[in-house]
Amino acid sequence: DVKVTQSSRYLVKRTGEKVFLECVQDMDHENMFWYRQDPGLGLRLIYFSYDVKMKEKGDIPEGYSVSREKKERFSLILESASTNQTSMYLCASSPSGTGYGYTFGSGTRLTVV
Amino acid sequence: KQEVTQIPAALSVPEGENLVLNCSFTDSAIYNLQWFRQDPGKGLTSLLLIQSSQREQTSGRLNASLDKSSGRSTLYIAASQPGDSATYLCAVIGIQGAQKLVFGQGTRLTINP
Numbered sequence: 001d002v003k004v005t006q007s008s009r010y011l012v013k014r015t016g017e018k019v020f021l022e023c024v025q026d027m028d029h030e031n032m033f034w035y036r037q038d039p040g041l042g043l044r045l046i047y048f049s050y051d052v053k054m055k056e057k058g059d060i061p062e063g064y065s066v067s068r069e070k071k072e073r074f075s076l077i078l079e080s081a082s083t084n085q086t087s088m089y090l091c092a093s094s095p096s097g098t099g100y101g102y103t104f105g106s107g108t109r110l111t112v113v
Numbered sequence: 114k115q116e117v118t119q120i121p122a123a124l125s126v127p128e129g130e131n132l133v134l135n136c137s138f139t140d141s142a143i144y145n146l147q148w149f150r151q152d153p154g155k156g157l158t159s160l161l162l163i164q165s166s167q168r169e170q171t172s173g174r175l176n177a178s179l180d181k182s183s184g185r186s187t188l189y190i191a192a193s194q195p196g197d198s199a200t201y202l203c204a205v206i207g208i209q210g211a212q213k214l215v216f217g218q219g220t221r222l223t224i225n226p
Contacts, residue, residue, distance in 0.1 A: 006156075031212060043202075043216040050212075058213070090156055094212065098144040101162035102204075102214055106155060 003027070004105035006091050012111045019078040021108050023091030029103075030096035032074035034058075034066065036087040037107075043090065049074055050096065081112045115140045115207045119217035127225050128195060134188040134220045136203030141181050147214070148177050148188050149202040157202065161188070193224045 007022040025032065033048040035058075045058030047066040055066050063085060067075045074093075078085055091105040116139045126132055136146070145164050149157040161170045161177040163186070169178040176189040190197060200221045204214040 033213070042218045043204075043214075045213055048213065088154075092157075092214075096212075098206075098212075099164050101145060101147045101159055103159065104149070104157040109154065 004091055004093050004103050006089075006105040006108050008108050009106065010109050010111075012113060013078075013081050015082060015112055017078075017081045017112075019081045019110070019112075021076040021078075021089055021091075021110070023074045023076070023093075023105055024072050025074075025093040025103070026072065027093070027095075027103075028071065029093040030071070031094045032068065033092045033094075033102070034064075034074065034076045035090045035092065036060070037090060038087050046076065083112050086110060086112045115143075115205060115209075115215045117203060117205055117215050117217035119201075119203055119220050121220060122218065123221040123223075125223040125225060126193060128193060130193050131189070131191050132193055132222075134190070134201050134203075134222070136186040136188070136217055138184045138186075138205050138215075140207055140209070141184050142208040143181065144206045144208060144212075146177075146179055146186050146203065146205050148175075148186075149204065151200045151202060151219070153200075160201075190222075195224045195226050198222055198224050 004025045034046040035043045049068045065077045089108045092102045094102045147162045148160045163179040174191040200219045202219045204216045
C-alpha cells in the first residue's frame with residue numbers, strides 16, 4: 001500500500017516562528033499536494049507539485065511556501081506563523097495521469113499561539 | 114468553477130440500517146470521483162474511486178455509484194455498524210482542474226448501537 005507520512009501529528013508554535021511541515025511518500029508518485037482543513041470551510045488546496053522542483057499555487061497560498069527537492073518529499077513552510085494558520089494540514093500524493101486516486105497522510109494539527 | 118455539495122450535512126441512524134449519502138457536482142467534465150472517510154482528528158482514508166467511464170464501484174458493504182451526466186454520486190452503506198461512524202467526504206478531479214481534488218463539505222454519520 002502507498003504510504004504518505006507526515007512527520008508530526010501535533011505541533012505547537014509561537015507567532016512569528018518559521019514552521020516546516022514535512023511529507024514523504026513511498027510509491028514514486030509524481031504529484032503531491034498540501035491542503036488545510038478548517039471547520040465550516042472544508043479542505044482547501046494550498047500548494048501542489050507535479051514534479052521535483054516544480055510547484056503551483058492552490059487556492060490559498062498566501063503566507064505559505066513549499067519545497068520539493070526530492071520526488072518523495074514535499075515540505076510546506078510557514079514563513080512567519082500567525083494564529084490564523086492554526087489548522088489541520090493534510091498532505092496527499094497521486095500518480096500522474098488520469099484514472100488515479102489520491103492517498104492522504106494522517107494529518108498535522110498545528111496550533112499557533 | 115467546480116462545486117461539490119454533500120447532503121445531508123449530518124445523519125444519525127440506528128445500527129443495522131442501510132443508508133445513502135449523496136454528492137453532487139456542478140461540472141460533469143470529470144476524470145474521477147473519490148469517496149473518503151475521516152475519523153475525528155485523523156487523515157483521510159480512501160474508500161472508493163470511480164473513474165468517469167464507470168457507473169459504480171463496490172467494496173464490502175460499500176457501493177458507490179456515479180451518474181456523470183446529472184452530476185451525482187451516491188455512497189450506499191449496507192447493514193450499518195457503530196464503527197461506520199465518521200465523516201464521509203466526496204471529491205472530484207475535473208478535466209479543467211489540473212488533477213486537483215475538489216471536495217464537498219462532508220456528511221457526518223453517527224450509527225447508534
